Amino acid sequence: MPAKRTTIKDVAKKANVSIRTVSNVINNRDDQMRPGTKSRVERAIKDLGYQVNRSARALKTGKTKVLGLAMPDFDQPFIGFLVNAFDEAARRRGYATVSSLFGFSNERRRDFADSIPRINADGWAYLFEEPIHPDSPLFQQNVPLILISDYSSAGMYDIITMPNTESSQYLTNTLFDQGSSSIAFIGAPESLYDKSAADSDKLKYLIMNATDGNGTLRLKGYVLAHLQHGKEIPWNQVIPTKHMTSFSGVTATYNLLKNKVLPDSIVCVNDAVAMGVISTLIRNGFSIPEQIRVCGFDNIPESEISVPPLTTINFHIDQYAQLAVDALVSRINGNLEPANTFTSGFNLIERESTRIFS
Amino acid sequence: MPAKRTTIKDVAKKANVSIRTVSNVINNRDDQMRPGTKSRVERAIKDLGYQVNRSARALKTGKTKVLGLAMPDFDQPFIGFLVNAFDEAARRRGYATVSSLFGFSNERRRDFADSIPRINADGWAYLFEEPIHPDSPLFQQNVPLILISDYSSAGMYDIITMPNTESSQYLTNTLFDQGSSSIAFIGAPESLYDKSAADSDKLKYLIMNATDGNGTLRLKGYVLAHLQHGKEIPWNQVIPTKHMTSFSGVTATYNLLKNKVLPDSIVCVNDAVAMGVISTLIRNGFSIPEQIRVCGFDNIPESEISVPPLTTINFHIDQYAQLAVDALVSRINGNLEPANTFTSGFNLIERESTRIFS
Numbered sequence: 001m002p003a004k005r006t007t008i009k010d011v012a013k014k015a016n017v018s019i020r021t022v023s024n025v026i027n028n029r030d031d032q033m034r035p036g037t038k039s040r041v042e043r044a045i046k047d048l049g050y051q052v053n054r055s056a057r058a059l060k061t062g063k064t065k066v067l068g069l070a071m072p073d074f075d076q077p078f079i080g081f082l083v084n085a086f087d088e089a090a091r092r093r094g095y096a097t098v099s100s101l102f103g104f105s106n107e108r109r110r111d112f113a114d115s116i117p118r119i120n121a122d123g124w125a126y127l128f129e130e131p132i133h134p135d136s137p138l139f140q141q142n143v144p145l146i147l148i149s150d151y152s153s154a155g156m157y158d159i160i161t162m163p164n165t166e167s168s169q170y171l172t173n174t175l176f177d178q179g180s181s182s183i184a185f186i187g188a189p190e191s192l193y194d195k196s197a198a199d200s201d202k203l204k205y206l207i208m209n210a211t212d213g214n215g216t217l218r219l220k221g222y223v224l225a226h227l228q229h230g231k232e233i234p235w236n237q238v239i240p241t242k243h244m245t246s247f248s249g250v251t252a253t254y255n256l257l258k259n260k261v262l263p264d265s266i267v268c269v270n271d272a273v274a275m276g277v278i279s280t281l282i283r284n285g286f287s288i289p290e291q292i293r294v295c296g297f298d299n300i301p302e303s304e305i306s307v308p309p310l311t312t313i314n315f316h317i318d319q320y321a322q323l324a325v326d327a328l329v330s331r332i333n334g335n336l337e338p339a340n341t342f343t344s345g346f347n348l349i350e351r352e353s354t355r356i357f358s
Numbered sequence: 359m360p361a362k363r364t365t366i367k368d369v370a371k372k373a374n375v376s377i378r379t380v381s382n383v384i385n386n387r388d389d390q391m392r393p394g395t396k397s398r399v400e401r402a403i404k405d406l407g408y409q410v411n412r413s414a415r416a417l418k419t420g421k422t423k424v425l426g427l428a429m430p431d432f433d434q435p436f437i438g439f440l441v442n443a444f445d446e447a448a449r450r451r452g453y454a455t456v457s458s459l460f461g462f463s464n465e466r467r468r469d470f471a472d473s474i475p476r477i478n479a480d481g482w483a484y485l486f487e488e489p490i491h492p493d494s495p496l497f498q499q500n501v502p503l504i505l506i507s508d509y510s511s512a513g514m515y516d517i518i519t520m521p522n523t524e525s526s527q528y529l530t531n532t533l534f535d536q537g538s539s540s541i542a543f544i545g546a547p548e549s550l551y552d553k554s555a556a557d558s559d560k561l562k563y564l565i566m567n568a569t570d571g572n573g574t575l576r577l578k579g580y581v582l583a584h585l586q587h588g589k590e591i592p593w594n595q596v597i598p599t600k601h602m603t604s605f606s607g608v609t610a611t612y613n614l615l616k617n618k619v620l621p622d623s624i625v626c627v628n629d630a631v632a633m634g635v636i637s638t639l640i641r642n643g644f645s646i647p648e649q650i651r652v653c654g655f656d657n658i659p660e661s662e663i664s665v666p667p668l669t670t671i672n673f674h675i676d677q678y679a680q681l682a683v684d685a686l687v688s689r690i691n692g693n694l695e696p697a698n699t700f701t702s703g704f705n706l707i708e709r710e711s712t713r714i715f716s
Contacts, residue, residue, distance in 0.1 A: 008500050064477070066473060068456075073442050073445075074441050074442045075442070077435055079438060080432030080437060081432070084431050087431075087459050091469070096458065098458045099457045100455065100457070101445050111449070112454065115423070115454035118422040119424055119478060120477060246659070246663045247659075249663075275660075275663060279663040283665070302604065302633075305634050307637050307665050308641075336382065
């Protein structure tokens, strides 16, 4: 906490008026005010040395001790989970945080980029769910930036990422080891299908050579586990989605159910998708885990109260958020090293959605 | 969109260096830079008239065209739902938005209040889930404020609220009309019990005279519907919770299940609590809606993919957010009228969690 400074309340008390009256004087909303009131307030402001210009502090110190966190939108519960963790990690370092949204369109991103200097944070962490071109207006900022992302930054910025492939391979292997013989994957990035025209050899090539994108990297772990177990990849049970929301999971499940042979297990690209998958399976008369086992990634709080509770990969969100804050603060403090990549740990949280009952 | 202004990219191009190099010069991180590079960047900045001081714009216009939205934390999915709606409503008025968290402790709120002048928004909407004292540092700000809240602001600020009592009375009446004979309420504010020492006459008096708090006002609608139907209030089936999260719903359901006689329906204080209630009932072998009907408030996106899909009150979040943005922008533009209260509409969304199957 800084030393006590003069507040609007002190001014109001000294001038014997309400806080709102002081605010009205400051903001030139005083045309209906008695002249005596106005001059009393102005005198109190002057006597107390009250700082009315809200930009003055930033100009004086050059630092605002505020970190920004920007993402497309709040379309899935993981985002709120991350914002809480980021805010806690920032406060441990003495920073306040703000969050903002840059949407999905180029126009929105230009607008957002234009708002950054006005928001006045010392630096920004961007949460990217798709690759962003280095020429994007988002990057044309004169404050430090880092990425919370599974996409490369062409060496421009620090990246905070997760062990997507390793954890997915581990999860899929565990399902095989527990007796699964047919495992579907829901939430393959639709963009992969645009590139491969659904040619399975080309799809496999793209996946095996991928270094980017949490959806693709999680799918890669699933493919690697199949290879490790000497299994064919069941491409007709690898279902693409456009987004990673519960609603995407609902639609994808209906696409999966069109197949004549259903899997005994489903790896979902994240917990939100898994919840949509579970909802749709149950509404169509399937029992989980008895007929189909379902699991996800992220360990969002909702995964614990899902019906049934969801097996998922825990990426240690507190550690992940702390890595992001530490990297950003380090850049704000003048760290000139080349861009780094920081990766969280993971462990598997086994809950009832994959548990085999005898 | 403003007219094209000089960006850091233009400077980098003119000086024939990377954007990062320009950023390093601007932020005095140039101790390892060749003097020729540094002076070339400085010349380009000067030639192009590039505005390096991020506070300058705010100083010049006095307005940042940014609206702030602050809440305790992201502990429930309603918050993300509201942030999306608030951002969309703000953009329709030409404003960017930032969100920030003020936590639950006095210390956190002092820290947050101290960060407001540094964040630099033109005004703030506060989302309050409990009454805040007018002397709180949160209110000692020289920017316009409004409240998104079901608590009074002692006439100091505009309030955006919901028809909590009317909608709850309507919902409870509908359950009675559809044949429910015993309806529980989960999510009564724990604070009411602190005041009443669980004396049911005192509790009823407090509720009937309440004008504040979404939990209390929703409980009031439940009580009014009982009176309307000539029913005793089943006080042992009115279960308090400390928060309004899914986890609160889980704990409260176990408290309800201790009763010898169970209700045939449960009104939950919001959708998040309802999801915890449903999860716990199903895990304890109850079928919904056949044995127990469950419903909530807010119509969050997750209510649609709940298993079973959740009956809930829709408060028209888009309208609600637009009312908040319009009120705040009006104050920023100098509106001096006395504080107003703006109330959204509501309708009942009936889904399978209360539907009676024959």
